[in-house]
Amino acid sequence: MPRNPVAATSLFLLLLALCLPAWAGVGVLLQYSGVVSARSTDGKVRVLSLRSAVEQGDTLYTEKDSYALIKFNDGGQLTLRPLSSISLDAYQFEPARPEKDNAVFHLLKGGFRAITGLLGKRSRENYRMVTPSATIGIRGTHYGGLECRAECAGLEGAKRPATDGFYVDVVEGAVEVKNAGGSQVLGAGQAGVVQDAQTMLQLLPAPPAGVRFTPPPGAQKAPESNGVGRQENADCIVAP
Numbered sequence: 599m600p601r602n603p604v605a606a607t608s609l610f611l612l613l614l615a616l617c618l619p620a621w622a623g624v625g626v627l628l629q630y631s632g633v634v635s636a637r638s639t640d641g642k643v644r645v646l647s648l649r650s651a652v653e654q655g656d657t658l659y660t661e662k663d664s665y666a667l668i669k670f671n672d673g674g675q676l677t678l679r680p681l682s683s684i685s686l687d688a689y690q691f692e693p694a695r696p697e698k699d700n701a702v703f704h705l706l707k708g709g710f711r712a713i714t715g716l717l718g719k720r721s722r723e724n725y726r727m728v729t730p731s732a733t734i735g736i737r738g739t740h741y742g743g744l745e746c747r748a749e750c751a752g753l754e755g756a757k758r759p760a761t762d763g764f765y766v767d768v769v770e771g772a773v774e775v776k777n778a779g780g781s782q783v784l785g786a787g788q789a790g791v792v793q794d795a796q797t798m799l800q801l802l803p804a805p806p807a808g809v810r811f812t813p814p815p816g817a818q819k820a821p822e823s824n825g826v827g828r829q830e831n832a833d834c835i836v837a838p
Contacts, residue, residue, distance in 0.1 A: 623651030624689040625670040629819040632664025632680070648819075657685040657706070662752060665813040674701075674715030679744075679811050680752040682708025687728075691717045705729040708751040709744030711811070714771075731764035731792040732777040732799065739771025741784075744809050757808035763791040767805040775799045 627634065627650045634646045639655040652658065652668055658678060660666050666678045672691045678684060688702040699721035705728065718725045719738040727734040729745055744751060744765045750758050759765060766775055767789035774783050775790065779798035784790055789805040792798070 623653040623656075624686065624691070625652045625668045625676075626650065627652065627666060628669040628675075629667035629813060630665060631814055633661040634664055634666040634678075635659045635661075652686065654686055654689045657683060659683045660708070667813060670715055670717075672715035672717040674718060675713045676703070677711045677813065679709045679711075681749055682710065682751055684708075684710060696720050699724045701725045703727045705743065705745060707745060707749070709742065709746075709765075709809075709811075711740075711742035713740045714738055729764055731795050732766075732775045734766065735774040735776065737772040737774075739773055740769040741771070741773050742767055742769075742810060750808075753808045759791075759806035759808060761791075761793075763793045765789070765791050765802075765806065765809045766799070767809060 627646045627648060630646070630648070635643055636646055636650075636652060636656045636658050637643045638653060644650070646652075646666070658666060658668070660678045660680055660682050662680055664680050668676045668678075670676070670689065670691070676684070683706040685704040685706060687704050688700050690698050690700040692698050693716075699717045701717055701724065703726070712727070714722075714725065714736055718736050722736055722738060725736050727736075727743065729743060731745065734741070734743065746753070746759050746762050746765060750762070753759075766773065766784065768784045768786050770786050772783055772785045774781055775792065777792060777798070778796050782790065782799040782801075784799075789802045789809070790799040791802055793800075
């Protein structure tokens with residue numbers, strides 16, 4: 599029996615729509631523990647749950663003993679450690695239009711680990727992580743940073759680095775750390791510290807205790823499937 603081309607095309611489009619990620623924002627909360635919230639550009643604060651969408655302009659917060667793993671539309675990941683905050687100043691990714699790529703993150707407090715996705719691999723010059731002490735550019739990588747000052751992202755005692763500063767380490771790829779003191783490239787397996795915004799990064803033999811981290815085993819995790827972005831739980835808006 600001859601195929602109906604109209605019906606076949608309609609079926610293809612339906613299957614394609616079902617297979618595409620369904621989150622409305624630039625990324626989704628894929629894993630977390632404790633309390634994670636987001637402040638949008640209109641000042642509203644949302645308490646996030648599994649599969650909650652995050653938007654360009656959001657500032658994300660983790661409370662004490664809380665972690666958050668965000669997966670972005672390009673496949674990149676950003677994990678926040680406890681007592682941390684970071685703003686998503688800019689994020690634009692269109693698979694077929696690399697000339698539109700743009701990602702700017704701003705670490706306000708605490709620490710993170712990041713794995714860059716397609717955007718960071720094909721348009722690395724358009725990816726920046728801004729911190730109080732330096733700006734990080736990437737070369738397609740897995741890296742982490744910790745702004746260790748008064749609270750030092752909840753670290754105490756032996757888990758805290760001996761001196762304050764911004765600590766950065768690279769697992770894969772490379773990063774360029776730049777501030778008023780100069781710039782320094784860190785490659786895979788290297789670590790360094792920036793004392794302040796006027797001082798160039800200094801290499802360290804290894805990341806100090808507490809700088810690297812992974813979310814606890816008990817963290818809630820959304821299954822990675824075609825529907826990972828579907829918001830089954832509505833966010834709770836707690837402040838105007």
